[in-house]
Amino acid sequence: MFQIRGVTRTFPSRPEPVQALRGIDLDVVDGGLTAILGASGCGKTTLLRILAGFDRPDAGEVRLGERVVASPGVFVKPEKRSVGIVAQEGALFPHLSVAANIAYGLPGNAWSAAERRSRTERVEAMLRLVGLPGYGDRRPAQLSGGQQQRVALARALAPAPSVVLLDEPFSALDAALRVELREEVRDLLRSIETTAVLVTHDQNEALSLADHVALMRDGLVVQSGTPQQVYDHPADPEAAAFLGDSVQVPCSVLLDDDAGHDGMLVVDSPLGSLRVPAASVHDGTLVLRPEQLEIAETGVPATVFATRFFGHDGLVQLRLDDGTPLRLRVAGTDLPALDASVLVRTVTGR
Ligand SMILES: Nc1ncnc2c1ncn2[C@@H]1O[C@H](COP(=O)(O)OP(=O)(O)OP(=O)(O)O)[C@@H](O)[C@H]1O
Numbered sequence: 085m086f087q088i089r090g091v092t093r094t095f096p097s098r099p100e101p102v103q104a105l106r107g108i109d110l111d112v113v114d115g116g117l118t119a120i121l122g123a124s125g126c127g128k129t130t131l132l133r134i135l136a137g138f139d140r141p142d143a144g145e146v147r148l149g150e151r152v153v154a155s156p157g158v159f160v161k162p163e164k165r166s167v168g169i170v171a172q173e174g175a176l177f178p179h180l181s182v183a184a185n186i187a188y189g190l191p192g193n194a195w196s197a198a199e200r201r202s203r204t205e206r207v208e209a210m211l212r213l214v215g216l217p218g219y220g221d222r223r224p225a226q227l228s229g230g231q232q233q234r235v236a237l238a239r240a241l242a243p244a245p246s247v248v249l250l251d252e253p254f255s256a257l258d259a260a261l262r263v264e265l266r267e268e269v270r271d272l273l274r275s276i277e278t279t280a281v282l283v284t285h286d287q288n289e290a291l292s293l294a295d296h297v298a299l300m301r302d303g304l305v306v307q308s309g310t311p312q313q314v315y316d317h318p319a320d321p322e323a324a325a326f327l328g329d330s331v332q333v334p335c336s337v338l339l340d341d342d343a344g345h346d347g348m349l350v351v352d353s354p355l356g357s358l359r360v361p362a363a364s365v366h367d368g369t370l371v372l373r374p375e376q377l378e379i380a381e382t383g384v385p386a387t388v389f390a391t392r393f394f395g396h397d398g399l400v401q402l403r404l405d406d407g408t409p410l411r412l413r414v415a416g417t418d419l420p421a422l423d424a425s426v427l428v429r430t431v432t433g434r
Contacts, residue, residue, distance in 0.1 A: 085279045086112035091144035104130040106303035117280045119290035122300030128283045137162035168240030168248040173256045176224040183207045183220030186239045210238035230261045250282040287327050317363040324371040335370040354408040376431050377412035383429030391419045
C-alpha cells in the first residue's frame, strides 16, 4: 500500500538541525495493520505526517498504491491522498455535533436533498460501525474519552479512505479502556479490511494488535516483520530490550559451520553449551527471553535475589554462581523464596 524509500527529514532547529528521519525504507502491507513502534523522539510522528501529506520529505519517495505522492519533484496534498487520520486525542470539532464531525470529510453539497440523505445514511452507518448508534446529536464534550476516539475513527473512515493513519490513538485513555478499545478497533479494521498504520511507543500494543511491526530508532527502521518474528529474533540487543523483557548473557561461539543450514549455532555460555538460533547471538551476547528459562530439577546452580508478583505470573531474578544475572517467569503461585538455591535451564523448543 505505502512504499517508502530513502525518506529523510531534517528540521532546521537551533542550535543544531535535528535529523528526524535518516533514510526510511518500509512497505506497508495492503489490508493489514502495520505498527510503527519506537521510543519517544525516534521520528514516528514525523514519518506519519509525511505519509499523511502534512509534511514533505527532504529526499526519498513515498508511493501510495501505484501513485508517487511525495518525491523531490512531486507532492500530493493530504486531501488528494485518500488517507484517514485519527490523532492522539481525537481532535474533534467541539462546536459541531458528533454527526457533523463525522460528515465533515464527506463530499457533496448541503443543498441537494439526495446528497444530504446519502451523507446522513453514511454517518449513521459509521456510528453503527463504531458502536455508537443514536449519538449523532451529541457534542464531543458529552462523550467519554473512549467514545470520542470512536467518533474520531468514524470520521476518518467515513470517506472510505485507502489507508487510515492512527497516531497513538489510545494513549490518553486509562489502562483498562485502552486495552478494550484497541482490540475493538483492531477487529473493526479487520472486518472492513482497511489498511492501517498505527504509531505507538507501547510494545504490548504493537505486538498484540499489528500484523506487521516496524521498529524505529534514531530516525531509521531497524527491523520489520510479524510481531512473532521481531520478538523472537530481534535485530540487536537494544531491539530485544525494547520489544519486551530480555536476558542477555555473554557467550562464545563454539560451532559456526552451519552444517545443517538451519541458522543454528552452538555457543558456550554461563548456562552451559547451548544450540541457539544464530539471530539470537550478537557480538558475544546471547539474547534470551525470560520465558526461555525455567527452574528445573537439573541445570545450572543459581540463587534467587528478588521476586515480583504480578497476579497471573511472577518474575524471578537470579544470579548464577559466576555473578551472571538472569530473569525468568513462573506461575504467580510458584514464586521461590528469597535467597533460595535453585537450578536453571533453558527451555527447549522456544
Ligand atoms: N517541527 C519540528 N521542528 C524541530 N524539530 C522537530 C519538529 N518536529 C519534530 N522534531 C524533532 O524531530 C525528532 C523526531 O520527532 P517525532 O515527533 O517524529 O518523534 P516521535 O517518535 O513521534 O516522538 P513521540 O513519541 O514523543 O511523539 C525529535 O527530536 C523532535 O524533537
